[in-house]
Amino acid sequence: MAALDVLIWLAAGITRELMLFAAVGLLIGGIDDLAIDLLYLVRSGWRSAVVYRRHRAATAESLPPPDRPGRLAIFIGAWDESGVIAAMLRAALARLDHGDYRIYVGVYPNDPATIAAVRHVRRHAAGGRRVRMVSGALAGPTTKAEALNRLWRAMLVDEAREGVPVKAIVLHDAEDVVHPCELRVFDRLIERFDLVQLPVLPLIVPGSRWVSGHYCDEFAEAHGKQLVVREALGAGMPSAGVGCAISRAAMQGMADRAGGRPFDAASLTEDYEMGLRLGDHGGRGVFVRLPAAAGRGPVAIRAYFPATIDTAVRQKARWMTGIALAGWVRLGWRGGLAERWMRLRDRRAVLAAIVLAAAYAGLVCAAATFALCFAIGRPMPEVPPLLQGLTAINAGLMLWRALVRFVMVRATYGWREGLRAIPRMLVANLIAMMAARRAVAAYVRSGRPGGAAVPWDKTSHAFPTILPAE
Structure with missing residues (x-):
């Protein structure tokens, strides 16, 4: 029995250390998220109680016409996109409500x-x-940035040949479902801002409600609340790479600072970095969540996201490597308190995954300890008061987090998806932990990426056969 006592003591000790580490990490992350929630509630309450009593809420339909109408250039990089590009282009041509735009598609000879x-x-x-x-x-694939820089040069040639200046550059991917009103919104607001970002609302892939659906949950919060708070704090606005417009002057400024290539081929997340670099040089970005008309949904970009665990892990590992790891080296910690706070939130993904892994490992060890004690008739080792207190606080924060997730997802996708979003948090955690492991391994193998061109590691795409109603 002495050996079993030692085994119980060892299992209890491992459980205690894992749970204590996880509890502290979850507490810090929970307070961080709670601060964003409270700021969002304060902002929303102020606008409802004060702003909207004095002014009618704007819609895309009520926006005044632009002071300086101009051509909008839409950039789409397309490597191995034969399955979606034709449907995407036909849908865009049929849906976009704007008199002067041109779609530039970057393809490859092979x-x-x-x-x-x-x-x-x-x-x-x-x-x-x-x-x-x-x-x-x-020959392809090169990098996404190489394709976009090629489109930039083609646009400059067209401007010089035709004498028609471009007002803004709009970024899209080959699988995007564009919104009919988006160019109208860009045309008006790009006169006030250097970057305009619309919400991205993922579509649930048929047969993949749990994996593809977790993107709906995360974007509902990120583009329904977090970017709203980020803008309110005056922090730099990262571009999502789709559904965003950059003013012609701002793009030219980035090109001038980079030898004529505004998109950085050395970055895994050149779209995210572009928005922050723009802010570092005094540019103004805005996140616009605007209904198309009274009583209608927001002007937003929709698309299918990865539908399997493997493809989701690959995509999120790429995001983590580019934003949380390489972004730390490439972008540093510039700006004031709000900017540094937002960059810290952007870069916490890998650490958050480690904390989650410790929490789940602690639960497994606790279950094993309980089973062992039960089998031999011994009482469970006592849980330290500090860990009990932290666990109680974290339980409250987790219940709050689940409630917020439900509310944000319900507002965009309905109450059924709002309820599904709560158990889907486990799916999201699993994918995050697997992606963090892959991201760290890739980062270590590559020797801290940030200087060499990054090959285009893209996932296969699909385009919906029935377009969502707008």
Whole structure:
């Protein structure tokens, strides 16, 4: 029995240390999230009680026309996108409500299927002449930034040849479902801001309600609350890489500072970095969650996100590497208190995954300790008062977190998805832990990426057969 006593003592000690580490980490993260929640509630209450009593809430429909109408250039990088690019372009041409825009699609000479799909749209779709296909000399895949820089140069050639200046550059991916009103919003607000970001609302992939659905939950909070608070605090506005517009002048400034290439090929998350670098140089970014009309949903970009554990882990590992690891080296800790706080939140993903892993490991050890004590008729070792207190506080914070998740998801996707969002938090945690492991391993193997061009590691995409009602 002495050996069993030692085993129980050892298991209880491991459990205690794991749970204490996890409890402290969860407490810090929970307080951090709670601060964002409270700021959001204060802001929302102020606008409801004061602002909206004096002014009608704006909608895309009520926006005044732009003071300086101009051409909008839409950039789409397309490597191995033959399965979605034609449907995406046809939908964009049919839906976009704007008189002067051009869609630039970056393709590759060794991707004939995508080239054929774009050519078919140009020749046969209504408005197909608005599509400009730009191929390069390099075989694909290169980097997403290389494709976008190629489109930038093609746009400059068109400006010089036609004498029609571009007002703003709009970024989209080949799988995006554009909103009919988005260019109207960009055309008006880009006159006041250097970067305008619209919400991204993922679509649930048929047959993947739990994996693809967890993106809906996370974006409902991130683009329904967190970016709203970020803007209110005056911190830099990161670009999501889709559904965003950058003013022509701001893009030119970035190009001038980078030898004519505004998009950085050395970054895994060049879109995220672009928004923060713009803020570092005095540019103003804004996150706009604006209903299309009274009683209608927001002007937002919709798209399918990864539908399997493997593809979700790959995508999130890329985000973690670019934002939480390489971003620390590449962007540093510039700005005031609010900016540094937001950058810390951006970069906490890997540490948060470690804390979650410790918590789950502690639960497993606690269960094993209980089973062992029960089997031999021994009482469970006493839990230290400090750990009891921390556990109680964290339980309260977790209940609050689940309530907030339900409220934010329900507001966008309805109450059924709001309820599903609560158990989907476990799916999100699993994917986050697996992605963190992959991100750290990739970061260590690459020797702190940040100087060399990063190959385009993209996932396969799908486009909805039935477009969402707007």
